[in-house]
Amino acid sequence: MVRVLPIGADVDLGPAEALMAAARRQGLWWPTVCDGHGECGTCWVVVEAGGEHCSPLSPAERERLDGGIKAKDSRARLACQLRVSGPVTVSRRSVRWAELTTTQGGAP
Numbered sequence: 001m002v003r004v005l006p007i008g009a010d011v012d013l014g015p016a017e018a019l020m021a022a023a024r025r026q027g028l029w030w031p032t033v034c035d036g037h038g039e040c041g042t043c044w045v046v047v048e049a050g051g052e053h054c055s056p057l058s059p060a061e062r063e064r065l066d067g068g069i070k071a072k073d074s075r076a077r078l079a080c081q082l083r084v085s086g087p088v089t090v091s092r093r094s095v096r097w098a099e100l101t102t103t104q105g106g107a108p
């Protein structure tokens with residue numbers, strides 16, 4: 001289970017499922033340019049709690065994060081790459097319920 005702040009959504013991840021994929025499956029809109037392939041870095045999150053339950057950071061993920069807005073935050077992860085083995089809390093302001101986003105004219 002991953003709690004996403006500030007929206008307060010709880011996302012249940014399947015075995016080996018990435019956070020962003022699970023969130024989308026459960027009706028959340030998540031910012032991305034590369035559609036979850038780990039290439040753009042747009043889906044970053046900050047791990048607020050439960051870091052010990054997070055999958056290891058791959059060299060490719062670290063490289064993508066180092067080149068982006070969260071380069072100096074050691075708690076930053078890519079939601080499209082993050083897998084968990086226990087409860088985790090992350091923050092990402094631009095995550096929205098997809099239904100609300102499309103109702104307001106935003107891209108789903």
